Amino acid sequence: MAKINDNGVLREANCSEELMAMRDSLDVLGGKWKLMILRFLTNRTHQVIHFKKMQREIDGISAKMLSKELKELETNLLITRAEQNTKPATVVYAITEYGKSVLPVTETLVNWGLAHREKIIESLNK
Amino acid sequence: MAKINDNGVLREANCSEELMAMRDSLDVLGGKWKLMILRFLTNRTHQVIHFKKMQREIDGISAKMLSKELKELETNLLITRAEQNTKPATVVYAITEYGKSVLPVTETLVNWGLAHREKIIESLNK
DNA sequence: GTAACCGGTTACCAAAGAGAAACTAGTATG
DNA sequence: CATACTAGTTTCTCTTTGGTAACCGGTTAC
Numbered sequence: 001m002a003k004i005n006d007n008g009v010l011r012e013a014n015c016s017e018e019l020m021a022m023r024d025s026l027d028v029l030g031g032k033w034k035l036m037i038l039r040f041l042t043n044r045t046h047q048v049i050h051f052k053k054m055q056r057e058i059d060g061i062s063a064k065m066l067s068k069e070l071k072e073l074e075t076n077l078l079i080t081r082a083e084q085n086t087k088p089a090t091v092v093y094a095i096t097e098y099g100k101s102v103l104p105v106t107e108t109l110v111n112w113g114l115a116h117r118e119k120i121i122e123s124l125n126k
Numbered sequence: 127m128a129k130i131n132d133n134g135v136l137r138e139a140n141c142s143e144e145l146m147a148m149r150d151s152l153d154v155l156g157g158k159w160k161l162m163i164l165r166f167l168t169n170r171t172h173q174v175i176h177f178k179k180m181q182r183e184i185d186g187i188s189a190k191m192l193s194k195e196l197k198e199l200e201t202n203l204l205i206t207r208a209e210q211n212t213k214p215a216t217v218v219y220a221i222t223e224y225g226k227s228v229l230p231v232t233e234t235l236v237n238w239g240l241a242h243r244e245k246i247i248e249s250l251n252k
Numbered sequence: 253g254t255a256a257c258c259g260g261t262t263a264c265c266a267a268a269g270a271g272a273a274a275c276t277a278g279t280a281t282g
Numbered sequence: 283c284a285t286a287c288t289a290g291t292t293t294c295t296c297t298t299t300g301g302t303a304a305c306c307g308g309t310t311a312c
Binding site for chain 1 (some may be wrong): 127128129130131139141142144145146147148149150151152154155156158161162165166169170183184185224227228230231232233234235236237238239240241242243244245
């Protein structure tokens with residue numbers, strides 16, 4: 001199903017290549033919070049998002065983890081970090097165009113999670 | 127973008143509901159190997175897959191981790207485990223219909239991983 | 253002056269993740 | 283009799299993850 005660019009020629013990826021590609025993705029996007037942060041920033045593209053705001057709105061994340069995950073996302077060019085000359089000093093985080101390319105991943109995860117919850121509730125009612 | 131079934135009425139999920147759905151998904155599908163195992167079994171639906179075969183073909187996974195992850199996937203009804211009366215005894219693992227519902231997730235991850243690798247190679251050539 | 257806000261960092265600690273290697277048990281092959 | 287295959291489990295160890303809480307400097311409002 002997945003297509004791979006093999007020296008300019010498009011062909012189907014084999015199973016081993018698919019698994020390697022997933023390993024690449026999971027190395028960058030894996031962990032407890034990265035995909036949730038990316039989804040949050042994607043949903044709030046039109047708003048100005050500060051550190052504290054994210055910490056308040058992403059349920060359960062600590063300052064330590066948020067700080068760590070944001071650094072890694074910035075390193076991988078998925079988000080930008082911009083210090084403002086406001087008082088008190090604030091920092092604006094935003095998703096990059098490249099970060100937006102992760103949207104299909106978070107979309108399928110959101111949809112699967114919603115369906116899974118419905119399935120669990122359904123099976124409890126039996 | 128994601129639709130939620132709210133007492134029979136379909137409406138759009140809000141940001142908080144989306145993040146909760148992602149948390150649900152990641153609780154079931156997260157970790158280093160689960161999505162890779164599901165992808166592998168999906169690709170090999172037409173083949174008989176034993177424990178050792180998976181361990182050989184999923185690069186880097188140890189018997190301990192494979193055993194642990196398979197148990198959790200079985201608990202969540204994503205795969206089946208069937209002991210055979212062969213000699214030596216073998217066990218056949220297969221993806222369930224419900225497990226196949228995870229395909230869109232692995233598909234987006236495979237595609238993102240392939241694109242990400244292309245992007246990295248491209249940036250190295252500059 | 254003191255409390256509260258911002259954006260974090262640091263130290264401490266517990267739990268989980270994960271690899272390596274040894275081991276179990278039954279069967280079969282040479 | 284020794285080796286190898288099946289499908290794991292167990293033990294040991296190290297590393298990573300992740301939570302709590304204290305703390306930092308600077309600013310502002312009361």
